[in-house]
Amino acid sequence: MLAERDERLIIAYLGAFHDLQERRSLWQEIVAWTEIGLEYVRFYGDKRREAVLLANLGAAWAALGEVKRALELQHQRLAIEEALGDETQIGRALGNLGSVYHRLGEVSRAVAYYQRALAIARSTGDRSNEGIWLQMLGFAYVDLGDAQRN
Known part of the structure; x- marks a missing residue:
């Protein structure tokens, strides 16, 4: 060992x-x-x-380009993070899932994941990821035709 x-x-x-x-x-x-x-x-x-x-x-x-495989792996990661109970890592996993859904063109679903990730980043004081998820939400809202929300 x-x-x-x-x-x-x-x-x-x-x-x-x-x-x-x-x-x-x-x-x-x-x-x-x-x-x-x-x-x-x-x-x-x-x-x-x-x-x-x-x-x-x-x-x-x-x-x-194997985005569906990426999605499966990110879901596995989220399950582990939830079992470990580290809120910061759960938020990061949720945000990564949002990015994969965004890439798949499921932008509304991506927004839901980004919002959850943002809420966790704010509640844990993770300013770096708060900025990342705000930016990703902005991109998603533009893709949804809702640039004003951005």
């Missing part, structure tokens, strides 16, 4: 490797390495990291 320090180093390395691949738009490689990471964290029962990897995997599949 790996020592906790070794485990943290492996996760940090994989995170940096993921960032490098993302900057280079190496989406297939991200999928492959993230799936390996998922096996690892599931083996050790690390739900927190599993949720993060599911979000990353969903983003990679969305970038590859």
Whole structure:
């Protein structure tokens, strides 16, 4: 069994490797390495990291045009975040789901997710994500033809 320090180093390395691949738009490689990471964290029962990897995997599949697969992964992430009870992460998962629905053209559904994410960001004091969800709501309202609401 790996020592906790070794485990943290492996996760940090994989995170940096993921960032490098993302900057280079190496989406297939991200999928492959993230799936390996998922096996690892599931083996050790690390739900927190599993949720993060599911979000990353969903983003990679969305970038590859596999938006329905991305949607499924983001829903899995939300279920884990809800089980863990971290409101900030639940809000982020809801916002990510809004983004996937927006990309699928289900803009009204996206708005509902963005609004839920925004409410959580405000209640937890997550100013960074509050700004992101306000911006995403603005884009969605424009897409709905309701630019005044923006």
